[in-house]
Amino acid sequence: MAWIVKPSATMKTPGRAEPYLTADHRAQYERDILPRYADRQGALLPILHDIQHRHHCIPWQAMREVAEFLGIAPSEVLDVVSFYEEFTTEDHRRGKYTIGICQSIACEVCGHPALLDHLRARLGIEPHETTDDGRFTLLAMECLGACEGAPCALINEDRHDNLTIERLDALLDRLP
Amino acid sequence: MPVTEPVLTRRIPTAPWGDPRDRRIIGYDEYVRTGGYETLRRALTMDPSSLVQTVKESELRGRGGAGFPCGLKWTFLPPPDGNRRYLAINCDEAEPGTFKDRLLCDYDPHLVLEGIAITCWACRLDTAYFFIRGEYHHQAKIVERAIREAYEKGVFGGRGLMQACDFKVDCHMHRGAGAYICGEETGLLEAVEGRRGWPRLKPPFPAVKGLFGRPTIVNNVETLAAVVPIVDRGAAWWKSMGTASSIGAPGSYGPKLMGVSGHVNRPGVYECDLGIPLRKLVDEFAGGMRAGRRFKGAIAGGVSMGILGPDQFDAEMDFDIGRRYDVMGLGTACPTIFDDQTDMVAVARNISRFFSNESCGQCTPCREGAQWMYRLLCRIEEGDATTKDLDLLNELAGSMGIIPGTTICGLADGHNWAVRTILNKYWAEFAGRVKPSYHGLTVSAGRADGVSSARIVGATGA
Numbered sequence: 001m002a003w004i005v006k007p008s009a010t011m012k013t014p015g016r017a018e019p020y021l022t023a024d025h026r027a028q029y030e031r032d033i034l035p036r037y038a039d040r041q042g043a044l045l046p047i048l049h050d051i052q053h054r055h056h057c058i059p060w061q062a063m064r065e066v067a068e069f070l071g072i073a074p075s076e077v078l079d080v081v082s083f084y085e086e087f088t089t090e091d092h093r094r095g096k097y098t099i100g101i102c103q104s105i106a107c108e109v110c111g112h113p114a115l116l117d118h119l120r121a122r123l124g125i126e127p128h129e130t131t132d133d134g135r136f137t138l139l140a141m142e143c144l145g146a147c148e149g150a151p152c153a154l155i156n157e158d159r160h161d162n163l164t165i166e167r168l169d170a171l172l173d174r175l176p
Numbered sequence: 177m178p179v180t181e182p183v184l185t186r187r188i189p190t191a192p193w194g195d196p197r198d199r200r201i202i203g204y205d206e207y208v209r210t211g212g213y214e215t216l217r218r219a220l221t222m223d224p225s226s227l228v229q230t231v232k233e234s235e236l237r238g239r240g241g242a243g244f245p246c247g248l249k250w251t252f253l254p255p256p257d258g259n260r261r262y263l264a265i266n267c268d269e270a271e272p273g274t275f276k277d278r279l280l281c282d283y284d285p286h287l288v289l290e291g292i293a294i295t296c297w298a299c300r301l302d303t304a305y306f307f308i309r310g311e312y313h314h315q316a317k318i319v320e321r322a323i324r325e326a327y328e329k330g331v332f333g334g335r336g337l338m339q340a341c342d343f344k345v346d347c348h349m350h351r352g353a354g355a356y357i358c359g360e361e362t363g364l365l366e367a368v369e370g371r372r373g374w375p376r377l378k379p380p381f382p383a384v385k386g387l388f389g390r391p392t393i394v395n396n397v398e399t400l401a402a403v404v405p406i407v408d409r410g411a412a413w414w415k416s417m418g419t420a421s422s423i424g425a426p427g428s429y430g431p432k433l434m435g436v437s438g439h440v441n442r443p444g445v446y447e448c449d450l451g452i453p454l455r456k457l458v459d460e461f462a463g464g465m466r467a468g469r470r471f472k473g474a475i476a477g478g479v480s481m482g483i484l485g486p487d488q489f490d491a492e493m494d495f496d497i498g499r500r501y502d503v504m505g506l507g508t509a510c511p512t513i514f515d516d517q518t519d520m521v522a523v524a525r526n527i528s529r530f531f532s533n534e535s536c537g538q539c540t541p542c543r544e545g546a547q548w549m550y551r552l553l554c555r556i557e558e559g560d561a562t563t564k565d566l567d568l569l570n571e572l573a574g575s576m577g578i579i580p581g582t583t584i585c586g587l588a589d590g591h592n593w594a595v596r597t598i599l600n601k602y603w604a605e606f607a608g609r610v611k612p613s614y615h616g617l618t619v620s621a622g623r624a625d626g627v628s629s630a631r632i633v634g635a636t637g638a
C-alpha cells in the first residue's frame with residue numbers, strides 16, 4: 001500500500017562505512033542479472049530480492065547503492081521497495097522467521113482466524129509486527145495459491161497446508 | 177465428446193485418471209521420454225503463421241481470467257522489424273481461490289516451457305519472461321531448474337536441439353514480490369521493468385507497445401500449456417472437448433483446470449470439460465460437500481467474478497456463465513464452495529478487505545471506494561449499520577471499475593462484482609444484520625392545546 005506513507009525526500013537515513021553491494025555482488029549482478037534486461041532498471045526486483053533475503057530488509061544505504069549501481073534515482077528504489085509487500089525498509093526488518101498466515105477467503109471459511117489468534121497470543125504480537133528478540137515476524141497474508149490445503153501458511157519459504165493449532169505449534173517448536 | 181483422457185494433466189496424476197499421491201516433478205529426461213518437445217520439434221519445421229492459424233481455429237480462450245481468444249491476441253502483433261519482441265508469462269496467480277497454474281509449475285514445468293517455445297516461434301518473439309509471484313518460492317525453484325535444463329538441452333538459447341532453423345529464444349525467470357496487481361498484464365510489465373506495479377492505460381495494448389516499449393504478448397501459464405496439445409493434435413480435436421455457446425457467444429472449448437476449494441471433501445485441481453455443471457464438479461470430482469452439508473453458494477472462479485447463489489449450483493462452468501448467472505465471468509474457473517453455515521456478510525467483508533489491501537492506489541474510485549466498502553462491510557458484520565448502508569454499498573460498488581468507466585484496470589471491477597453479487601444474492605441475510613434507517617412517525621392527534629405531537633422514534637437515519 002505504497003500510497004499511505006512515504007518518508008519525505010529530505011529525510012536523513014542511517015548508513016554504515018562498509019558497503020552493502022560489494023565488488024563481488026556487483027560483478028555477479030553484471031554477469032547474471034543485467035544481461036537479461038533491455039535496461040538496467042529491469043534488474044531492480046531481482047537485486048532487491050537478493051538484498052532482502054540477505055538482510056531481512058532493504059537498508060537505506062543499500063537503496064542508495066543500488067540506485068547508483070543501476071543509474072536510477074534513490075527515490076525510484078524506495079518507490080519500489082515501499083510498493084511490494086515482500087520488501088521492507090530497515091525500520092520494519094523481518095524476523096528470523098516470517099510466519100505468514102493466509103487470511104483470504106478459502107482459508108477464512110476453513111478456519112484461519114483461530115490460527116491467527118493463537119499466534120497473536122503465543123508470540124505476543126499483532127500481524128505485521130516482529131517479536132522483540134527479532135525471532136518471529138507475524139504476517140496476515142492474502143491467498144497463497146494453495147486453497148486446496150486451507151488453512152495454510154508460509155514459514156519463510158516453506159508452505160504448510162491443512163494447519164491446526166497443534167500442527168502450527170509443533171512446526172514452531174521445531175524451528176532451530 | 178467430453179474429455180476422455182487427461183490432457184494438461186497427462187503427466188500429473190489427477191483423479192479420476194490417477195492418484196495425486198503419485199505426483200512428482202517431471203524432469204527434462206522423463207518429459208522427453210514421454211513425448212515431450214516433439215511438438216516443438218515439429219512446429220519448428222512449420223510456418224509460424226500456420227501455427228497462429230491453428231491456435232486461432234482451436235478458439236482457445238485465455239485461461240488467466242479474461243477469456244480473450246488467444247490466437248486473435250497473437251494477430252495483434254505488428255510484423256517483426258528486427259528488434260526485440262517479448263513474451264511475458266503470467267504466473268502471478270494471486271486471485272483468491274485460484275491455484276491451478278501452481279499445479280503445472282509444481283509437477284510438469286517443461287510442458288509450460290514447451291508451450292512458451294512454440295508460442296515464441298509462432299509469434300516470432302525472442303525473449304520470454306516467466307513472471308512468477310513472490311510467494312511461489314518452491315515453484316520458482318522448480319521452474320528455474322527446468323529453464324536451466326532447457327537451456328542445457330538447447331531448447332532455449334539457440335543451440336543444440338533446435339539448430340536447424342533460426343530459432344533463438346531466451347527465457348528468464350522474473351520473481352514478483354507480493355502484489356496482486358502485478359497479475360494485471362500491464363502491472364506485470366511494470367514489475368518486469370523494475371517499477372511499482374501500476375497498471376498502464378490502454379491503448380496502446382501490450383502487443384503493440386509492451387515491455388521496454390516493444391511488442392509483447394502476455395499469456396497465462398495454462399494458456400501456454402494448452403498450446404502444446406493444440407499444435408500436436410489439431411484444432412478440431414481440441415474443439416471436440418468443452419462446449420459451444422448456448423447464447424450465440426464464442427465457444428468454450430477444450431479441457432480446463434479447475435481448482436475446487438472450500439467446504440468440499442476433496443479440494444484440489446481437476447481437469448474437466450468446460451461447461452461441466454458446478455454440482456457435478458463438486459459431487460463427482462471434489463467428493464461432495466463436506467460433512468454432508470448443503471450448498472449455499474460459490475465464488476465462480478476467483479473472488480473477482482462474484483458469487484453463484486444457492487439456486488445456481490447447476491451453473492455450467494463455461495465462458496457463458498457471466499451472462500447466464502449474473503456473475504462477471506468464468507475467471508480462472510477455480511470455485512470456492514460455501515456450505516449452509518457460511519456467513520455471507522463475512523465472506524463479503526473478507527473479499528473487500530482483499531481488494532482494499534491490493535488496490536494499487538492509482539485511481540481514486542478504487543483506492544477510496546475499496547476502503548469505504550470494507551469499512552461499511554465491517555460495520556454491517558458487527559451489527560452497527562443501517563438499511564441505508566446496504567444501498568450505499570450497492571451504489572459504491574457499482575460505480576467503480578472499467579465497465580462503469582472510472583478506473584484504469586479491472587481490479588476495481590472485481591471488487592464491484594464480488595460485493596454487489598454477494599449483497600444482492602443474499603440480501604435477506606444482509607438486511608437481517610442491519611438496523612432500520614427510518615422508524616415510523618407516530619402522530620397522536622387532538623391534544624388539548626390544539627398542537628399535534630409528532631414523535632419520531634429513535635431516528636437513526638445515516
Ligand SMILES: Cc1cc2nc3c(=O)[nH]c(=O)nc-3n(C[C@H](O)[C@H](O)[C@H](O)COP(=O)(O)O)c2cc1C
Nearest residue numbers: 238239240266268269270359360361395396399586
Ligand atoms: C487485477 C487483475 C489481476 C489479474 N491476475 C492475473 C493472474 O494472476 N494471472 C493471470 O494469468 N492473469 C491475471 N489477470 C489477467 C491478465 O490481465 C491477462 O488478461 C492475462 O494474463 C492474459 O493471459 P491469457 O489471455 O492467456 O488469459 C489479472 C487481471 C486483473 C485485472
Ligand code: SF4
Nearest residue numbers: 536538539542583585
Ligand atoms: S483500478 Fe485499482 S488496482 Fe487498477 S489501476 Fe486503478 S487503483 Fe490500481
Ligand code: FES
Nearest residue numbers: 102107144146147
Ligand atoms: S485462500 Fe488461503 S491459500 Fe488461497
